[in-house]
Amino acid sequence: MGITIEGVSKRFGEFQALHPTDLTIPTGSLVALLGPSGSGKSTLLRLIAGLEKPDTGRIFLTGRDATHASVQERNIGFVFQHYALFKHMTVRQNIAFGLEIRKASRAEIQARVDELLELVQLSGFGDRYPSQLSGGQRQRVALARALAVEPQVLLLDEPFGALDAKVRKELRKWLRRLHDEVHVTTVFVTHDQEEAMEVADQIVVMNQGRIEQVGSPAEIYDHPATPFVMSFIGPVNELSPRSQLSCQLPEVQTGPHQLFLRPHDVQIEVNPGSSGVSARVKEIIHLGREIQAELVLSDGGSLWAHLSREQYANQPLQVGQQVYVRPKVVKAFPVKKNDKKTEMTRVPVGA
């Protein structure tokens, strides 16, 4: 029983930041709240922390009703996107802050701070000020400070959002390892699906103040519950039901559907004898580990395809070349009438 949320909602003025939401986060797990900006993920995190008060619903932390508990009483660790280190204190003083508030003895504080500095690999940096550290180091100090008070729950709000790509990757791996060592129930907010997939055991996908799906990274990717999840996690092509690629699909016959095709599920053949839909290569972009081709179908629709380097080496393409495409897997979501949500999540092809 880590964190349980029952019917929690939050409104800021006219803006419904979070619709009534239920969620259970098991003890010791590492969970990502994933969604675009304005999806309510940060609001949900701040509600768990007590930095915001819910309009409705109840929040339980480790089985105890914490709905009306103050931030101070909740015994949480919180890490902010922009670190929020105390600028006028050294690294050591920052980490010691929570312990001093709890009136720990000097020796105790000393020992705990040393231990944490070692944990975040900043042993030689205790006497520096935050302004003398790099972004990645600052965020590790922020983590150490949050962990110092041995929180029941560790909450991180876009913890790597302000860092550059390389440091980000390092810190992700490091957070994963840290969690395996410390085992504290951890929830982090991110808008980066790759980050969520890499770090988390469980992903909570959010959109427009609602939870779209909860599942492991593999479940979310392979079995997206909604068109939004499909298009938010990984690149997709959205197919028009009238497209030559989709008109033969059995789903299309039974009623209106939203159809998605992953770029790596596009099969390209150059043989004129093949059964695929004819298309022309418009652009070829080398993305490093794969090659992205933009194709224009003979009916005018466009399509992104991703080819592995081997595929491309075996079958090089040229701009302007005539090819034949066949979808390997198309994911179809029935469109409910008057379902605003489905309509709003429509994304441009290739997004």
Added chain:
Amino acid sequence: MKPDGVSGVKPEPLTNPWLSGLLIGIVGLYIALLLGIPVVNIFYQAFREGIPAFLHRLTERELLSALRLTVLTALVVVPLNTFFGLCAALAIAHRRFPGRALLLSLIDLPFSISPVVAGLMLVLIFGRQGWLGSWNLRVIFAFPGIVLATAFITLPFVAREVLPVLEEAGTDQEEAAKTLGATPWQIFWRITLPNIRWGLLYGVILTNARAMGEFGAVAVVSGNIIGRTQTLPLFVEDAYRSYATASAYAAAVVLSLLAVVTLVAKEVMERGSHSRRVF
């Protein structure tokens, strides 16, 4: 890894020596004309008859009384406006409430109102013919009036200096302290106050300088009673007008020295902070 903070960015030095020479020349000349020559002249005039004569002027009863009144006024007004300015800045920066924008512009009001008008407003309220005249409060032509006028004039300084610092710092650090278990009182003393201390100090220094130097508003409300309600700036003017120029210059030197002392105090404190930490 290089720090990604805002620190460490230094402007490129001007490469054209003519241009930098010209710029420095203009600034130097302007400051010399406006500030340097008059200040040097004050000191020259004050000490022209020698140090013993200067000291003799300083011990004149009227001057000492004016000095006492000025220091006393500052001692009351500075803490008062420091407290008020801090409250106002905290309220405006960290809370959203109806009338917030109004409060912000009201705080600026003393900047835009002529000090003489400010003094007059007090007379219209507390003077014998004023609204509260019949209550017979001894405000006008007395110490309370001087304090009120000075407080009005120096109202904006602390709030105006502290507000941008608070807004730049945001509420992240306070929230972080909260999640670590700190009470509002602990957060104020251990996080907020240390963060704004330089802005606050600068505001206090400006308040003090203005409180000691204010002339217009005080002139209207104090009645300028020699030895009783005459502050140091009023004394300077009075002495000058009655052809006691030597006394006027001596008092002017005292006023300038008070200003210098505050500036030196600020400088020393800032140096102390720089040697301890790198920005």
